[in-house]
Every structure is written in structure tokens, then in C-alpha cells.
Amino acid sequence: MRVLVCVKRVPAPGAKINVTGDGLAVDTTHLGFTTSPHEECALEEAVQIIEREGGEVVVLTLGPAEAEEQLRYAASVGGTGFVLIPNGGADWDPQRTASAIADAIRALEADGGEFDLIMFGNESADAGGFQVGVRVAHKLGRPIVNGIKGIEVTPEGFTAHRAIDTGVEVYKLPKPAVMGVKEGINLPRYPTMKGRLASRKAEIATMELNAPAGGQAMLKLHRPPEQPSTTEILGTGPEAAAAIVDLLDELGVL
Amino acid sequence: MSILLVVLEHDRGDLPVGSLEALTVGRDLAASMDASLEAVVVGDADLTAVAGEYGATAVHQVTNEMLADYGPDAWGEAVAQLVRSVAPAAVMAVGTDRGNEVMAQVAARLDLPFVANCLSVEAGDTWSMTRVQWGGSLLEDSTLTADTKLVSFAHHAIEAAPGGAASPTVKTFEADLDHSYTATMITDRVVLASGVTLSTAPVVVSGGRGVGSEDAFAPLEELAELLGGRVGCSRAVTNNGWRPHSDQVGQTGTRIAPEIYIACGISGAIQHWVGAMASKNILAINTDSDANMVTKAGYAVIADLHEVVPAISAEIRRRRGQ
Structure with a gap:
């Protein structure tokens, strides 16, 4: 099985998220970076699939040169091939991103054969455009389903489970297929010491690609207006129960 | 008069509240664009009455035997064909997983930009919008330049409210879908929760x-x-x-x-x-x-x-x- 996982490097914010002075990016002065959560799970799923089926997991990212860090992390948890498409540091719009990734996939497949499965995160944690995977799949002429929280490899292709509010929708996809994966499909492993050491030697291929800008242009980022929140303290112990139940009654949920 | 199409997300006729939010937002947006508000219903579901209660003046019933259930490719292709036929000024949906998926499919097929999860939109030749990033922790001001504007509105950002009651004209549009679109149709469902769910619980x-x-x-x-x-x-x-x-x-x-x-x-x-x-x-x-x-x-x-x-x-x- 030949699997491709597309991942994005994103800041890892805690309780608060700030914007740089020019409003063009998240202020990462005091932040680390991570792989966008849905994609971290996509990578784990891909590694589990090749552990069962045999094969390779190529991990691709379009991002700043520093996204090498996320590719090395991928190497430490079981990725076998690594590709960086440098974007010069600033996010590209979804159309431009998808065009470059599709071009990269065509080149990788011309070289090493078709990917049986291409995985994206359902949406990136930061920009959340909800479309790059769908655009890439369409450019490659392959079926895609998003929101996937379960994958089984079958003789014909894949059975994919999509989580909805009341349960699961089941899809049966042929090979080759594309999926947008969601957190919850698995619990990603932590790197082992051996994995970490090996990841330092992982070879990262850089593909210089570009594509024309699309029709959406980001002007600036800003924080939502602070909701003037005054917190009414209902108590400091179990005796608060009476006041809480009064509140529930008032709200009509009792 | 130009047209604003609102794609109604539904599951075999069940209409989530998000679709009503989309119509509610669409009503104001259509007014600001001097456009008619027209609903898109994929499949045979009869949602004309509710679309009318929320102000839609027309319902485009997009039919094909393959559209009896949901499939992102089939829905995306069917709506893309309708868009080519009707040439609306804009198309919108609610920014749920399914809503965004269908809009992304439409955008990919028409090679048009798509701006997901907007909170507000100022229509014009070029649109200006505020959309959510980081799930709503940050806001992004963007512009959208395209012949047909494709957007979704963030779910839960507004309360759905009926208004502008109309008796919609139903226009049937027969989509042309070949067998390849069955690859991504739902084949089965497993019901795990009945009654109130996490997203609907009071x-x-x-x-x-x-x-x-x-x-x-x-x-x-x-x-x-x-x-x-x-x-x-x-x-x-x-x-x-x-x-x-x-x-x-x-x-x-x-x-x-x-x-x-x-x-x-x-x-x-x-x-x-x-x-x-x-x-x-x-x-x-x-x-x-x-x-x-x-x-x-x-x-x-x-x-x-x-x-x-x-x-x-x-x-x-x-x-x-x-």
C-alpha cells in the first residue's frame, strides 16, 4: 500500500492567541509549532495501515522551511518518505495551495507509482478553509470523502466511516481514493527514542513549485471583540447547589 | 435581477437548523445584493414550504435517481451543473462539515474560490468578508474576487428566524450524473445515539x-x-x-x-x-x-x-x- 499524507505546520496555542503588529499572522513569539491535529491523526492512521498491509507512507507539507520540523516528527512516528514544498513563509490561498500539491502528487506518482490512498486533515487548525483536499482530489480525478473517523482496507478499496451527530455514515471507496480525516480516528503514538534518532537522518526532498493566486485574499487577522464577561460566582462549595438549581430552573432546563 | 442560491443541507429530507440559519443570513444578503433569494434542494425532498417561510422566492429541485441519498461528489456535481445553468451571482450554504464539503466540491468543479465560515459579508463587485480562523479564536478579513461568489456561513453564528414569507416557485433541474459518482455515495448508516445528541442537547x-x-x-x-x-x-x-x-x-x-x-x-x-x-x-x-x-x-x-x-x-x- 502506498499512502500519501498531507500535513500542515501550525502554531500550538494555549489559552490565548495573539496576532502580530501588522495583523498578517499569529504572533508565535512564545508559541511552539505542531502538526495540525486532524493531520496528525491521518499520519497515525497511515502508519497503522502500512504496519498491517506493508508499504510506505510519504508525508508532504506545503509551508515555510521550518516545516521540516513536522516532517522530522513524522519520520519519528513511522513516516517513510518526506516532501517539503516551500511557500516562502506566508500562507497561500486554498486554490494556489491545492494546485501546487496536485502538481507535486503528479510528479511523485510519475516517479514512484500511484498512491492507493491520499489523506488530508478534514480542515487545518488555523486557516480552516475546508477545501484543499477536495480540490486536490478533483484535480486528480479521484473520489474524496471528508470527516472520516474510521478506515478499513478491503479487497476492493476502502470502507470509510464518517462520524455524524447520531452515529456513522459508511462509504465504500475504490482505490485510489482520497480522504479528509478527523481527530478521533485513533490516538496518535508518541515518538520512541529510536524513532527520534532515526528522524534526524530522514531525507527530505524539496520540491520548488508555484501556482497562480486564487480569488480569496487575506487582508488581516484580528481577535474577536472580548465579550464583556462578568462572572457571577454562585458559591465556593457544595452549598452552591441550591443557587445552581435555581439557575437551571430559571433557564427552563430543570 | 441577480440570484443568490442557498444550498439547503439536508439528510433524506431532514433539515438541520444550520440550513435555516443559511436562509436567514441569505435573506439579508440577497437584499443587500438586490438579488432574489432562491433555495437549492438536492434530491426529491419536499422542503418548499419551509424554504418559503424563510423567504426563498424559488426552489431549485435538483433531481436524479442517484440523489436519493448523500454523496459529496454527486451533490457537488449536481449543484455545479445547476450553477452553470442558472448563473447566480453567489451561492452559499451553512458551514457545517457537509455544507462546507458540498461547497468545496462545487468550487473545485467550477474552479472558483470558496470562502468558508464567514461571519459577515459585504457584497459588491469584490466581496469583503470576515471569517473565522482557529475555529473562531481569530477572525480574518478577506476579499473574494470571482464571477460567482461561493461562501459558507459559520454554523451557530446567528439564530435562525423565519421571515419574508414567500410562496416559492418550484423549478426542477435534472442533473446529468454518470455512474462514477456512486463511488462516494453513503452505502450504510450505523445509528449510535438516539434522542438528544451532544450538538442538540439543551x-x-x-x-x-x-x-x-x-x-x-x-x-x-x-x-x-x-x-x-x-x-x-x-x-x-x-x-x-x-x-x-x-x-x-x-x-x-x-x-x-x-x-x-x-x-x-x-x-x-x-x-x-x-x-x-x-x-x-x-x-x-x-x-x-x-x-x-x-x-x-x-x-x-x-x-x-x-x-x-x-x-x-x-x-x-x-x-x-x-
Whole structure:
């Protein structure tokens, strides 16, 4: 099985998220970076699939040169091939991103054969455009389903489970297929010491690609207006129960 | 007159509230564009009456035998064909997983830009919009330049409200779909939850790291049951394996909008907050009065959840004479 996982490097914010002075990016002065959560799970799923089926997991990212860090992390948890498409540091719009990734996939497949499965995160944690995977799949002429929280490899292709509010929708996809994966499909492993050491030697291929800008242009980022929140303290112990139940009654949920 | 198409997300005729939000937003947007508000219903579902109540003056019924159930490729292709035929000024949907998926499919097929999860839009030759990033922790001002504008509106950002009652003209559009689109049709469903779900429950009792263990969720379960609600949890809880991911409230879990959210032992990282912020009321129970969840909540109890939660259940039972 030949699997491709597309991942994005994103800041890892805690309780608060700030914007740089020019409003063009998240202020990462005091932040680390991570792989966008849905994609971290996509990578784990891909590694589990090749552990069962045999094969390779190529991990691709379009991002700043520093996204090498996320590719090395991928190497430490079981990725076998690594590709960086440098974007010069600033996010590209979804159309431009998808065009470059599709071009990269065509080149990788011309070289090493078709990917049986291409995985994206359902949406990136930061920009959340909800479309790059769908655009890439369409450019490659392959079926895609998003929101996937379960994958089984079958003789014909894949059975994919999509989580909805009341349960699961089941899809049966042929090979080759594309999926947008969601957190919850698995619990990603932590790197082992051996994995970490090996990841330092992982070879990262850089593909210089570009594509024309699309029709959406980001002007600036800003924080939502602070909701003037005054917190009414209902108590400091179990005796608060009476006041809480009064509140529930008032709200009509009792 | 130009046309604003609103694609109504539905599941075999069941219309989620998000679709009504889309019509509600669409009504104002259509007025600002001097456009007619027209609904798109994929498949045979009869949603004309409700579309009319929310102001749609026409319903485009997009039919094909393949559209009896949902499939992203088939829906995307069918709507893209309708867009080519009707040439609307804009197409919008609600920014749910399915809504965004269909819009992305339409955008890919028409090679048009698509701006997901807008909060507000100023129409014009070029549109200006504010959309959510980071699940709502940050806002992005963007412009959209395209012959046909494709957008979705963030779910839960507004309350759905009927208005502009109209008797829509039904226009049937037969989509031309070949067999290849069956690859992504739903083949089966597994129902895991019946009745209220996390995203529709009027009360969500949620636990974080402070709950301490899988077993310690029992009092939260009890309280949720007494209130006809559901139990939720934070990402830390899921990562510890205490609850299934389907219970997770947050940016990468479920986004909820209950009448009241009771957050027990949850610090309130932004990942979690954006999933809970559409709640109408929030009660935080936490020993740390500086926790983000406490300072953002309308109501708080600064105490140990292990003592407070059972006390609430006991008080409810006492008042009910149980």
C-alpha cells in the first residue's frame, strides 16, 4: 500500500492567541509549532495501515522551511518518505495551495507509482478553509470523502466511516481514493527514542513549485471583540447547589 | 435581477437548523445584493414550504435517481451543473462539515474560490468578508474576487428566524450524473445515539482533566441524565482515554450550543472554548478561579467538582420529591 499524507505546520496555542503588529499572522513569539491535529491523526492512521498491509507512507507539507520540523516528527512516528514544498513563509490561498500539491502528487506518482490512498486533515487548525483536499482530489480525478473517523482496507478499496451527530455514515471507496480525516480516528503514538534518532537522518526532498493566486485574499487577522464577561460566582462549595438549581430552573432546563 | 442560491443541507429530507440559519443570513444578503433569494434542494425532498417561510422566492429541485441519498461528489456535481445553468451571482450554504464539503466540491468543479465560515459579508463587485480562523479564536478579513461568489456561513453564528414569507416557485433541474459518482455515495448508516445528541442537547455536562479518571465521570452522567442532557469532555480527557472522542467538545470535536454548558474541571484552552462558546449560558465549576473557563463563564462555582456535582443532583432530586 502506498499512502500519501498531507500535513500542515501550525502554531500550538494555549489559552490565548495573539496576532502580530501588522495583523498578517499569529504572533508565535512564545508559541511552539505542531502538526495540525486532524493531520496528525491521518499520519497515525497511515502508519497503522502500512504496519498491517506493508508499504510506505510519504508525508508532504506545503509551508515555510521550518516545516521540516513536522516532517522530522513524522519520520519519528513511522513516516517513510518526506516532501517539503516551500511557500516562502506566508500562507497561500486554498486554490494556489491545492494546485501546487496536485502538481507535486503528479510528479511523485510519475516517479514512484500511484498512491492507493491520499489523506488530508478534514480542515487545518488555523486557516480552516475546508477545501484543499477536495480540490486536490478533483484535480486528480479521484473520489474524496471528508470527516472520516474510521478506515478499513478491503479487497476492493476502502470502507470509510464518517462520524455524524447520531452515529456513522459508511462509504465504500475504490482505490485510489482520497480522504479528509478527523481527530478521533485513533490516538496518535508518541515518538520512541529510536524513532527520534532515526528522524534526524530522514531525507527530505524539496520540491520548488508555484501556482497562480486564487480569488480569496487575506487582508488581516484580528481577535474577536472580548465579550464583556462578568462572572457571577454562585458559591465556593457544595452549598452552591441550591443557587445552581435555581439557575437551571430559571433557564427552563430543570 | 441577480440570484443568490442557498444550498439547503439536508439528510433524506431532514433539515438541520444550520440550513435555516443559511436562509436567514441569505435573506439579508440577497437584499443587500438586490438579488432574489432562491433555495437549492438536492434530491426529491419536499422542503418548499419551509424554504418559503424563510423567504426563498424559488426552489431549485435538483433531481436524479442517484440523489436519493448523500454523496459529496454527486451533490457537488449536481449543484455545479445547476450553477452553470442558472448563473447566480453567489451561492452559499451553512458551514457545517457537509455544507462546507458540498461547497468545496462545487468550487473545485467550477474552479472558483470558496470562502468558508464567514461571519459577515459585504457584497459588491469584490466581496469583503470576515471569517473565522482557529475555529473562531481569530477572525480574518478577506476579499473574494470571482464571477460567482461561493461562501459558507459559520454554523451557530446567528439564530435562525423565519421571515419574508414567500410562496416559492418550484423549478426542477435534472442533473446529468454518470455512474462514477456512486463511488462516494453513503452505502450504510450505523445509528449510535438516539434522542438528544451532544450538538442538540439543551444541557451539556462536561468534564476536563480535573475529573481525574474514567470512573469519576459517573456523577456527571447522573446529572446529565437528570437534566435530559448529554455528557461532554475536553481534549485532555479524550487523549487520556477516559471518554470516546465522540464526546469531545472543541475545535476538533463537536461544536455545541446548549441552553447551558456546565463545564467541570475544564481549564478552557482555546481548542475547547471555540467548541463551547456558542452556548447560551456557561457555568464553570473549578477550583481555580483564574482558569480561562471561569473568567469567560457567566456563572461559576469555585469549588471541587467532585463535591459540587453530586450536590446538584441531590438538590434536583430533593425538589422533585424523589
